[in-house]
Amino acid sequence: MKVTVVGAGAVGATCADNIARRELAEELVLLDIKEGFAEGKAQDIMQTAALLGFDTKVSGSTADYAKTANSDVVVITSGLPRKPGMTREELIGTNARIVEDVTKNILQHSPNAIIVVISNPMDTMTYLALKSTGLPKNRIIGMGGALDSARFKYQLSQHLGASPSDLNAVVIGGHGDTTMIPLIKHATWNSVPVTHFLSEEQQKQIVADTMVGGATLTKLLGTSAWYAPGAAGAAVVEAIVRDQKKLITSCVYLEGEYGQSDICLGVPVVIGRNGWEKIVDFKLDAEDQAAFAKSADAVRSMNDVLNAPAGV
Ligand SMILES: NC(=O)C1=CN([C@@H]2O[C@H](COP(=O)(O)OP(=O)(O)OC[C@H]3O[C@@H](n4cnc5c(N)ncnc54)[C@H](O)[C@@H]3O)[C@@H](O)[C@H]2O)C=CC1
């Protein structure tokens, strides 16, 4: 398998590092627009091979897309990250241009690639990637739910004193500070509902802290996070290249599922060699369904910015 990661910054390089050390590809190309940057990151990762014992061949490229030719999976992380006090949505103007340009270049050399979009605002960038390329919908996957669900499990683990890997919990909806929906009523600690252990107050706190997980780290770091985002991107790549049929909440194109159409939003999907292969459209209660509709409204108004005359 050949994987390309576009953007060799914090998230792209961390994602590439995870892919290499877990040998998710035989060949891995890092590409960046900044002269020499991707080559440098690739060499640095390759110099861990003797220490960590992996055989993935990692190389870098300064915007030479020919080197990415025939990639099976392409992860797009190119674009600006937010600074403290900003929302992800404020990145739309610059990042839309970058994502549209990168996707076009990628497909010229890898027409069959499955594309994993990470750049923010991710729900709108996923929609843009789909609409601007006209690719079959199953080949465009936005990564947000994998990360938000991992953060949800982290918050739950802190309150429960539980191992995060013992927890089952998902976040659906948009990947925004106010649009994500941590489904706490469905979360379990090895099959026992977490609501059994937590007060109403604690549950509210966990949901609120999960929703601003990215903003909290941005404030602490001065830029947005990369370890968990990079690992979450690699988890989606792993599900594809190993044809795992994993159920991972991801941002995909909806055509009536969860009552929404013509929008990309986070829902549980089965991921395998064909990209996202199936949406699991399970019945939400009235409260969660209303939250999903509200989340869709917010993402749809961001998508509308793409077509606005003064937009991108
Ligand atoms: N979906 C998610 O869950 C997450 C999304 N993000 C988003 O991922 C993106 C990247 O974040 P970081 O890696 O922290 O930023 P960064 O600034 O460290 O790296 C971005 C890289 O993109 C490169 N780049 C810019 N334009 C390019 C182009 N046209 N072609 C190729 N490379 C180009 C830059 O040179 C830079 O090296 C941001 O938009 C951020 O908001 C970050 C974390 C989680």
Ligand SMILES: O=C([O-])CC(=O)C(=O)O
């Ligand atoms: O918070 C940000 O801007 C980056 C991101 O999407 C995340 O870490 O969830």
